[in-house]
Amino acid sequence: MEKAISACWQRKFYQIRSNKGFELFVIGVIIFSALVIGVKTYSLPKTLLQVITIMDWMITLIFLIEIVIRFMGDPEKKRFFHNGWNLFDTLIVVVSLVPIENSDMALIGRLVRIFRVLRMVSIIPELRMLLNSLLKALPQLGYVMLMLFIIFYIYAAIGSTFFSRINPELWGDIALSLLTLFRVMTFEDWTDVMYETMSVYPLSWAFYISFIFFTAFAFLNMIIGIVVNVIEEEHQIEAKAEAKATGEPTLRDIQAELLSLKQLIKGADRP
Amino acid sequence: MEKAISACWQRKFYQIRSNKGFELFVIGVIIFSALVIGVKTYSLPKTLLQVITIMDWMITLIFLIEIVIRFMGDPEKKRFFHNGWNLFDTLIVVVSLVPIENSDMALIGRLVRIFRVLRMVSIIPELRMLLNSLLKALPQLGYVMLMLFIIFYIYAAIGSTFFSRINPELWGDIALSLLTLFRVMTFEDWTDVMYETMSVYPLSWAFYISFIFFTAFAFLNMIIGIVVNVIEEEHQIEAKAEAKATGEPTLRDIQAELLSLKQLIKGADRP
Amino acid sequence: MEKAISACWQRKFYQIRSNKGFELFVIGVIIFSALVIGVKTYSLPKTLLQVITIMDWMITLIFLIEIVIRFMGDPEKKRFFHNGWNLFDTLIVVVSLVPIENSDMALIGRLVRIFRVLRMVSIIPELRMLLNSLLKALPQLGYVMLMLFIIFYIYAAIGSTFFSRINPELWGDIALSLLTLFRVMTFEDWTDVMYETMSVYPLSWAFYISFIFFTAFAFLNMIIGIVVNVIEEEHQIEAKAEAKATGEPTLRDIQAELLSLKQLIKGADRP
């Protein structure tokens, strides 16, 4: 009896959750919460700040209700938190609910409110798919990234060994050197860095030019790798889809037909 | 009777409008008007300025006559303004005709004269097609652009929350932060921005590096998406064109032929 | 009789010219002349300068002899100067021979000696082919380049209209504005340019952001256009080469065979 009732409720919540209007309303609230975050960065009169605080609580409340509806509407409640996005949404709401007072925690509270904007990704399926495809592309890059890191590490070790006395702020230790090399890779005032070390080691231009050459080359290879991978995948998907969609016979079908024809002729011959 | 006359006139105007010489003349006038705009940015003697003002009116007059001819020559006058380019051309001429005196309006008048150069696009079909294909590629980018904006917005909110006291000119509010982040994305003196915040928050390099990583990755994905799309489209167009042009039989045709052959043999057998 | 002798000489010169060793010797001389040019940019003792001047004349002499041999060895002397590279080589030698004294001409003499390095391209066939393929790709870009120029021109006109009073060095006239916009397109200290105009027109960021967006978009389109074109071309060349090389029968061949089979069966039936 109880089960039937809960199943009935579950269906009702599922209907609300699948409702297009409900989804649009939630997207609207997320956009509104993003605007509130934006407005808060301006210096505001006190009354408006109070209004915003109230709005903030209302947004949290709406998000809480939405999560509860989604949870109630889920046919398999145990699996609800297996989905990373559901976990993310719940975490954001729960942390928003915690009353925060001291300054350190207040910052975390602010950050959580900013991360609400990410709920945009969790609620729009197209963005979720886009992010998934982005994340899927990452492991392909694994070895190139490792190679790039090895190049960075070796150059940073050389840099902090030779140049740390010239400019400790740029080459003081290996962490600073890595940051400086990243700067050189983005071409950001890299000649200033170079001219400084060239005044002590006149041949240090070779260090920078070779570094730029290696990283540019590895980077280029990474991009080409991705492009080729994506194009190949598209080709395969397309080829399969085409074969299925058009119902075009394959060469194998033709061959089978020819064989049956042969048998027919042979059969016609014998008697 | 009247209709016949107007139809006769319409045909005459249509002939003028389709005339290659007429088109070249209008292109020439557009180039000349562009040159006049360029010359006006230099400090000129008074007499030359007067000459230019007269030329300006002549150009407006020629454009007015051209629009009238194009309108008269159009077989379906009601649809004339359905074409965005016709509307644009007419607007440019109409606003040029309005006598302007006070300084605010004078600026608009100047701007309109500059936008005349865009008539180049409206009159050369190849440029019009190029612009159309550019505009057509935009919606494909919709979701990646939205994703990119979400990334920008979150980082801008974080930036203006934490760094607004360090440098209000760069991080004062969310709009300034967005501009600063765009600057960081173009690698324009981004290390100056970073070193400034690193003096207060030593770990803030992670903010910049992760931002550069995310935007570069999303941007890369956008480019690859376009490349793949364009290549796929070209492939399909090409495949269709090839199939039609060569009259190459498909596998389906071969299969049909085999079936007819089978029937023939079966028919030959029975009697 | 005379003709026979000249033909005999022509063949001999042709042999020299086609000789691999002769070609390598000329390439060696070109590299040597490039080194001489490089050495001259350092401050040198007088004796070395005199040695270099003598070497210079020797290089010119060798180049003169080489051109004469190539001209003599050419079977169709009238067409010799129809080839752009032959003309270029001859011009370089002739101008090098002119004795130069006053300072203006001396500069031209120096320039001509520098352009000798370009003879590297004229003598190595692979480089000549590379340059040709580069030049062939240019007209494809024609309309995108025109579009890009229209965008540049409109923004430059707007820029010099509004910002010329703020910084005449950057926005004084349309030529300076075009240069400044090129600088903005390369992201070179573009925020300095922007912050300056934003102090007068706070909304002028839209001018820069939209300009960067449009040019980046047009540029991206240009690159994609080239990539797609090159890939398509390669495909066509490859497809043709494959079809020829493997002798693989086409579907049309199969169809023809089937038809002949049908006729055979029909023929077998009737009698």
Place this chain on the structure above:
Amino acid sequence: MEKAISACWQRKFYQIRSNKGFELFVIGVIIFSALVIGVKTYSLPKTLLQVITIMDWMITLIFLIEIVIRFMGDPEKKRFFHNGWNLFDTLIVVVSLVPIENSDMALIGRLVRIFRVLRMVSIIPELRMLLNSLLKALPQLGYVMLMLFIIFYIYAAIGSTFFSRINPELWGDIALSLLTLFRVMTFEDWTDVMYETMSVYPLSWAFYISFIFFTAFAFLNMIIGIVVNVIEEEHQIEAKAEAKATGEPTLRDIQAELLSLKQLIKGADRP
């Protein structure tokens, strides 16, 4: 008898060498040695420095043992050093073993310890393959690189001829000019360089713009060349793999079958 024993030992060493655990241990030691290098760039207390020195020797010892095992386990000892990576590994260990005292040699010792990180590439097969494919792509670029160098050389010669008096630090000789041009190519404060020379030669902007245009164009061509090459290669590999994997009959197979069918019919007719 002796041979049998050595063969037995060889097999044992080969087993150790092929052991996954042994490989992981060596990778662990390499990562540890990289961390030690990183730690050394910070200013450390004396006791820790002594610990690091001991660790350093232990790492060298482990590497020495590893090389010996790999050498012993190799079935063909003569060919061991034909492999570039084995040579590299041995060199790194041997130089690490040399006791170094005076400052010049100490630097080399440090460098060798840094290059140990590169052993990561020699031990992980995927990285080795990646590097090989990178190196294989280089010769394809040969002629474009030569072309790029010729462009650089000509512009550097022109630059140091005309601008050396304006700023000897940037344009003093051809080597400095090459470095300055590389800087211009990376868009690093290139307008500062340009404005300086434009104050003497107002038309020198053409020098920079044309240089940027040529190098960007050559660079673009290089990238496109690589992309097209990689895609073509992938296509060929894929096409072959597909043909083999699916066992799909080719058109040639179909043709052969048709011929046999014809013969069958002809045979059936005659009697």
